[in-house]
Amino acid sequence: MSNGPWQPRGQGPRNPNPWGGGPAGGGHGGREPPDLEEILRxxxxxxxxxxxxxxxxxxxxxxxxxxxxxxxxxxxxxxxxLTGFYTVRPNEIGIERVFGRFAALTAPGLNWNWPYPVGRIDKPTIAVQTIEVGLRSDARGRGGVRDVREESLMLTGDENIVDVDFAVLWLVDARRPQDFVFNLREPAGTVKAVAESAMREVIGRREIQPILTGARLEIEREVQELMQKTLNGYGAGIIIQQVQMQKVDPPNEVINAFRDVQAARADQERMQNEAQTYANRMIPEARGEASRIIQRAEAERERMIADARGEAARFNSVLDEYSKAPDVTRQRLYLETIERIYGGMDKVIIDQGRQNGAQGVVPFLPLNEMIRPRAGTTEPGRR
Missing domain, CATH: 1.10.1220 (Arc Repressor Mutant)
Structure with missing residues (x-):
């Protein structure tokens, strides 16, 4: 009987098949299991x-x-x-992980972290990248551009449709690159979706006319601010550097009608400018004429007030004299009035006291023209 597979050497024969059975045949179909002792030896x-x-x-x-x-x-x-040593390039930031958790940020140069599978290194590139919305440039550099209308057609606030092609320049935030690595699965797709959503929101708040003319800079600024606010809410670790509107046109189907409208609006603005120029010229002239009329009226008013005050003063002075000598003053007023009435006209005096057909007409007065003064004599009425 054999002592088994663990029998020491020199103590009897050893069974070449420690699992039982002969070298040929047996319960294992003629295959012998490996001899562990022989392998160790x-x-x-x-x-x-x-x-x-x-x-x-x-x-x-x-x-x-x-x-x-x-x-x-x-x-x-x-x-x-030794496999834990790694190099970070100047335009990269190293992000070390240990057992999948964020450990530290590393500067460019040679660094070390626990090798795989304990540690892991992510090295996002800090460089400006461009996302195009509404168009696709030729990747081969031939200068061709393909329009993507499902992205570029947008509805304005006055229910018009406008075709907007724009590009977004973005880069990884060097202060929080771990957010970019851990919180985003597809950074380019996320930035593109946020850009398209922000542009549609800003365009939807405006009418088409300012969008087509002079509001591009303001729209770009609003879209950039809205995108940055949205991405910050996601914790994306992305900085939106600039939004560039490359083409803003009506749809091709109605672009000719829009051009006619633009031409009509240009004529309207031209006529309004001409009318405003005419108004700017006529209004100052009218205001000057009105000012002159007002000044003349005020001067006439002052003159009439002064005359009235003079007449009142003269009347008061006459009244004072009249109160002192009523008969004399009354006779003087009568004579002055007669003189003022008859002073500038021809006069005929009829003497009603004559009788028997005698002529009682004194044909010519005043006497100063009928009786001319002689040299060395005194004029009548003067003493």
Missing amino acids: RSQDRLRRVIPGGGGEGGGIGRLGAIGIAFLGLLAIAGWL
Whole structure:
């Protein structure tokens, strides 16, 4: 009877088939299982040949084998640790992970982190990138541009349709690159979706006329601010550097009608400018004429007030004299009035006291023209 597979050497014959059965036939279809003792022995022989000055059999071989295995393990660990060195380029930022969690940010240069699978390195590029919305440039650099109308057609606030092509310049935020790595799965697709949504919102709040003419800079600024606010809410770690509107036109189907409308509006503005110029010329003239009329009226008013005050003063002075000598004053007023009435006309005096057909007409007055003064004589009425 055999002593089994673990029988020491030199203590009887050893069964070449430790699992039972003869070398041919048996319960395993003629296949012998591996001899573990033989495998160990051959391994020790190889190790003895590799290590110079190896000892004899038994415990010496086992100790040497353990030392060799430990040495190989240390070499493997050292090689594994050496794979943890990595280089960060000047336009990159290193993001170290340990067991999948964010550990630290590293500057450009040579750095070290735990190798895979314990650690991992992400190196996002800090460079300006461009996202096009509404158009696609030729990737081969031939200068061709393909219009993507499902992205560029937008509805304005006055229910018109406008074709807007624009580009967005963005880059990774160097202060929070870990947000860019951990919070975004498809950065370019996210930026494009946010850009299209922001532009549609801004265009939807405006009428088409300012969009086609002079509101481009303001629209670009509003879209940039809205995109940055949205991405900050996502924690995307992205900076929107600029929004550039490249083409803003009506749809091709109605562009001719829009051009006619634009021409009519240009004529309207021209006529309004001409009317405003005429008004600017006529209004100051009218205001000047009105001012002159007002000044003349005020001067006439002052003159009439002054005359009235003079007449009142003269009347008061006459009244004072009249109160002192009523008869004399009354006679004087009568004579002055007669003089003022008859002073500038021809006069005929009829003497009603004559009788018997005598002529009672004094044909000519005033007497100062009928009686001319002689030299050396005194004029009538003067003494």
